[in-house]
Amino acid sequence: MVTWVFAEATERGPGEPALEVLSEAASHGEAIAVYLGEASDQALAVLGAYGASTVFKLTGGGDLPAAAAAAALAELVEREAPAAVLFAQTYTSRDVAGRLAARIDRPVISNAVDVAIDDGYAVTSEIFGGTQLVRTAFSGPGPHLVLVRPKSFSAEERGGTVNRVEEYPLPDAGHAGSPQVVDTTVEQAEGPQLGSAKVIISGGRGLGSAEAYSLIEDVAEPLGAATGATRAIVDAGWVPYAKQVGQTGKTVKPEVYIACGVSGAMQHLVGMKDSKRIVAINKDPEAPIFSVADLGVIGDVHNVLPRLAEELRGRD
Amino acid sequence: MQVLVCVKQIPDPASPSLLDPDTNRLVRPPEQVLDDTDRYGIEVGLQLAEQTDGAVTLLSMGPTGTMQGVRQALAMGADKAVLVDDPALEDSDALTTAKVLAAAARREGFDVLVTGVESTDGYSGVVPQMAAELLGVPALTFARRVEMDGPDLRIERQTASGFDVVLSPLPAVLSVTAGAVEPRYPTFRGIMAARNKPVDTLTAADLSVTSDPGQRIVSVAPAPERQAGEVVEDGGTGHLRIVEFLESARII
Numbered sequence: 221m222v223t224w225v226f227a228e229a230t231e232r233g234p235g236e237p238a239l240e241v242l243s244e245a246a247s248h249g250e251a252i253a254v255y256l257g258e259a260s261d262q263a264l265a266v267l268g269a270y271g272a273s274t275v276f277k278l279t280g281g282g283d284l285p286a287a288a289a290a291a292a293l294a295e296l297v298e299r300e301a302p303a304a305v306l307f308a309q310t311y312t313s314r315d316v317a318g319r320l321a322a323r324i325d326r327p328v329i330s331n332a333v334d335v336a337i338d339d340g341y342a343v344t345s346e347i348f349g350g351t352q353l354v355r356t357a358f359s360g361p362g363p364h365l366v367l368v369r370p371k372s373f374s375a376e377e378r379g380g381t382v383n384r385v386e387e388y389p390l391p392d393a394g395h396a397g398s399p400q401v402v403d404t405t406v407e408q409a410e411g412p413q414l415g416s417a418k419v420i421i422s423g424g425r426g427l428g429s430a431e432a433y434s435l436i437e438d439v440a441e442p443l444g445a446a447t448g449a450t451r452a453i454v455d456a457g458w459v460p461y462a463k464q465v466g467q468t469g470k471t472v473k474p475e476v477y478i479a480c481g482v483s484g485a486m487q488h489l490v491g492m493k494d495s496k497r498i499v500a501i502n503k504d505p506e507a508p509i510f511s512v513a514d515l516g517v518i519g520d521v522h523n524v525l526p527r528l529a530e531e532l533r534g535r536d
Numbered sequence: 537m538q539v540l541v542c543v544k545q546i547p548d549p550a551s552p553s554l555l556d557p558d559t560n561r562l563v564r565p566p567e568q569v570l571d572d573t574d575r576y577g578i579e580v581g582l583q584l585a586e587q588t589d590g591a592v593t594l595l596s597m598g599p600t601g602t603m604q605g606v607r608q609a610l611a612m613g614a615d616k617a618v619l620v621d622d623p624a625l626e627d628s629d630a631l632t633t634a635k636v637l638a639a640a641a642r643r644e645g646f647d648v649l650v651t652g653v654e655s656t657d658g659y660s661g662v663v664p665q666m667a668a669e670l671l672g673v674p675a676l677t678f679a680r681r682v683e684m685d686g687p688d689l690r691i692e693r694q695t696a697s698g699f700d701v702v703l704s705p706l707p708a709v710l711s712v713t714a715g716a717v718e719p720r721y722p723t724f725r726g727i728m729a730a731r732n733k734p735v736d737t738l739t740a741a742d743l744s745v746t747s748d749p750g751q752r753i754v755s756v757a758p759a760p761e762r763q764a765g766e767v768v769e770d771g772g773t774g775h776l777r778i779v780e781f782l783e784s785a786r787i788i
Contacts, residue, residue, distance in 0.1 A: 230696070284702065290669065309661075311695060315677055318630075318665025327629050327750040330660040342754060348553050353759045354560075360750035367662070399674045399704035407698035419787055443787065455715035461680065461694055467659060468713070476785055478778075493762060497785055499778055505767075512762045515781045519770025528775035535779075535788060 221249040223337060224302040224363070226293070227267065228312050229257025236415060237308030237370040239270045244373040245306060246271020246380070248337035252302065254278060256289050256312070259385075268382035270375060275382050281390035283401035286312055288390035290319035296388065297324065297363050304341045304364040317367050328365035329356055333372045341366060349486025350493055370415075371471045371494070407460040414465065417446035418475045422465055422492070424450040426481020426502060426521055430458035435525040436480060442532040448472065450488050466491035481521040484509030501525070537590035537647040537706075541581035541614065542637055542667075543574040545596060545605030546657040553657075560753040561626070562657070570605035573652045575719035578612050580682050580712050581650045582720070587684055591615045593644055597636045599625045603735060610730035611722035618644065622739040629749040630658075634666030639743035641671060647706045648689065653678060653713050668709035676704055677711045 223245040227238035234242075234255065245251040253272035255263065259279070267275050276296060281288035293316065297305065305320070307313040309330065321328040333353075334344035341364045342357045358364045414420060421443070423436040433453075440447045448470075449463040465472055466488040477495035482488060484500075484507055492498070493512050500513035503520045510516040517524060545568040547553065554563040578594075585592045592614040596606050598621035606617050620636050628636070641649050649671070654661035668675035678694035689708060692699045722730070740747065768777055782788045 235696075284674065286665070286675065287669070311678055311693075314661055315665045315675055318634075318662035319669040319675070321631055321662065322634060322666040322669035325631070327631055328660075328662055329751060330630070330662055346759060350759055351761075352555070352756055354756050355754040356751050357754045358750060359752050360748075394672070395705070396668065396672055396674055399676065399702050399708075401693075401700045402703050403701035404695075405698045405700075419782075443782075451714065457715070460698070461713075461715075462697060468653060476782065476787055497781075498762075499781060501770075501774070501778075510767055511764045513767070514765035515778065516765065516767035517770055517774035517778060518767060519774045524770055524774050524778075528778055531775055531779055532788070 221337070222252060222302050223249060224252045224254055224305040225272070226254045226305060226307045226313055226316060227256070228310065229255065229259070229263065233260070233263045234266050235308065235310060236375055237310055238313070239266070239375040240370065240373040241306045241308050241368050242267065242270045242272060243376045243378060244335070245337060246378055252276070254293060254296070256285060256316070264382050264385060268380050269377045271378045271380055272382055273380070274384040274386070277385060277387045279387060279389055282393070282397050284397070284399045285390060286315035286319055287393035287396035289316045290323055291393055292388055292390050293320050294323045302363050304362060304366065306335065307365070307367045309367040309369050314367060317365055321365050326360065326363065326365055327358070328367060330367040332366050332368045335366055335368060346490065350490050369471050371473045407462045412444055412446040414446045414448055414463070414470050414472050417444070419443050419445035419478070420448050420472055420474045421445045421478040421480065422448035422450065422482060423453060423480050424482030425452045426483070427453065428522070432522065433459055435521065435529070438529040439525055439532065442529065450482055450485070479509050479513070480525060482509050483507045484512065537584065537588040538645055539581045539585045539590055539592045540595050540641055540644060540646045540649045541577050541592060542595050542649065542651040543578065543606065543609045544571040544655045545569065545598070545600050545602060546571045546655065549656055555756055560756055564600065566602065568600050568602050568605050570608040571652070571656050573656055573714050574609065575612070576712050576714050576716050577650045577652050578609055578614065579717045579719040580710070582613050583717065584648060584682070584684065590647070593618060595637055595640050596620070597625065597628070597633055599623050606735060607730045608722070610733045611727045612720060613726060616734040616736070618736045618738060620738045620740065620743065624740050625747050627749050628747050629751060630660040630662050631666055632745065632747045632749065634663045634670060635745045636740065636743060637663065638667045638670035639745055640738070641667070643743070649709045651709065651711045653711050664709050664711040671709065674704045674708040675711070676702060676708050679710055679712045680716050682710065682712060682716060
């Protein structure tokens with residue numbers, strides 16, 4: 221069984237979510253990576269280490285390469301007939317998967333938290349805010365297309381090397397491929413990142429104002445924690461989207477997740493409920509966040525957080 | 537310019553969701569509401585039409601047998617709606633939905649087809665990209681800011697680390713995030729006017745689309761539940777309890 225995994229280049233080589241899917245695929249058989257972007261020797265070595273036996277390098281394609289990448293993938297899957305193409309559910313991969321599905325007229329299943337590679341790629345996904353697990357089987361011919369939520373699998377190095385690299389220049393996608401990126405802005409600050417930090421401290425509507433987000437940062441600093449946010453305060457413009465945790469933001473699984481003034485809407489729970497330990501601070505004893513918290517403190521974040529920050533600083 | 541906005545009627549998210557245990561289908565209550573996240577797309581569509589002296593047509597796919605959510609969307613100011621409401625679409629997946637919307641868009645003609653990023657009830661998050669592919673146009677996805685720049689559309693596209701400014705010719709598909717704009721509230725006049733706005737009701741056959749989901753639900757089971765742990769009143773010492781907890785977890 222040959223499974224293809226689509227991976228995009230980031231500033232630091234292959235993206236972590238794709239490596240998670242790649243190492244899972246490689247643990248069940250042969251895995252082939254389709255890599256979009258600048259494929260340095262180092263990037264190829266990383267793909268090999270996480271289990272890719274072959275890499276198809278997709279090069280070129282303009283500023284928004286999804287249309288061209290989908291066109292190239294459609295040609296490649298026609299020629300090579302893989303059983304499945306798995307994608308990590310990130311921005312560009314989502315665009316490529318959707319376009320490819322339409323192009324080859326095959327369904328794509330999104331939001332997978334597990335893929336049974338040995339069982340026809342049956343997909344497990346969460347519905348109703350993660351309270352129910354649905355298992356969906358493909359009923360038509362392949363290739364089966366799946367979008368996998370980040371952090372569903374752990375990225376494990378397998379110590380392999382790539383033994384075949386094929387370069388595939390992307391075709392001209394015409395009008396569909398014509399948008400241009402005229403400027404790029406990085407909003408995410410330096411320091412601990414949501415994807416890798418051991419501790420994450422997040423703020424929600426209960427902070428009351430954009431200024432109060434500094435209470436979160438004051439606790440994060442002595443803990444070396446990454447800072448997160450709910451969709452509500454991102455939509456309100458208090459903090460940048462890069463901090464958003466939840467269904468439409470990032471999925472995180474830290475050792476400890478500290479939710480401050482977060483009610484626990486389904487949207488948010490989906491992104492953080494698999495954290496190893498959860499602490500919640502909220503003045504509403506009925507807040508749903510308490511039903512998933514290992515430790516809940518009923519109190520006002522404006523009182524609790526400054527005391528917590530001071531206590532932690534005193535220990536340094 | 538001709539602006540189309542995709543909207544979805546969904547079961548009220550405030551009431552509990554249920555699956556039919558025999559069919560594993562979502563039990564759809566007779567009355568459905570406008571998906572709240574569609575209000576951002578409607579607002580963007582209305583603003584684009586206002587700036588260009590254009591018109592806004594809503595596109596919606598059932599099967600719902602109801603029009604309440606579409607009327608809510610019309611009340612915000614759209615000119616008319618096309619509703620594809622057909623029991624044959626009961627098992628539609630994302631691709632079938634995209635085929636219906638793309639066929640309806642082709643029928644209406646468009647400069648911009650606006651959608652949300654994903655629906656609140658299904659959240660597959662791939663319908664805009666699929667529709668763009670079927671229509672052969674750019675997919676400007678995850679837009680958090682939208683404006684016209686001469687004949688082109690200029691957007692800020694969300695990325696994992698920030699955003700890109702993207703310039704695109706039209707026609708194009710545009711998916712907007714919640715927070716892109718502040719959706720207007722329907723006025724009383726708007727609500728009254730919405731009752732008489734034209735809603736064109738079509739079937740899948742009218743658009744030559746057949747539904748073949750290519751997938752089936754095998755099982756539905758409750759997810760392992762997290763147990764609620766200890767809950768304490770702050771009482772001035774809550775922070776010390778958190779410090780103890782972090783110590784026991786070997787974080788500090």
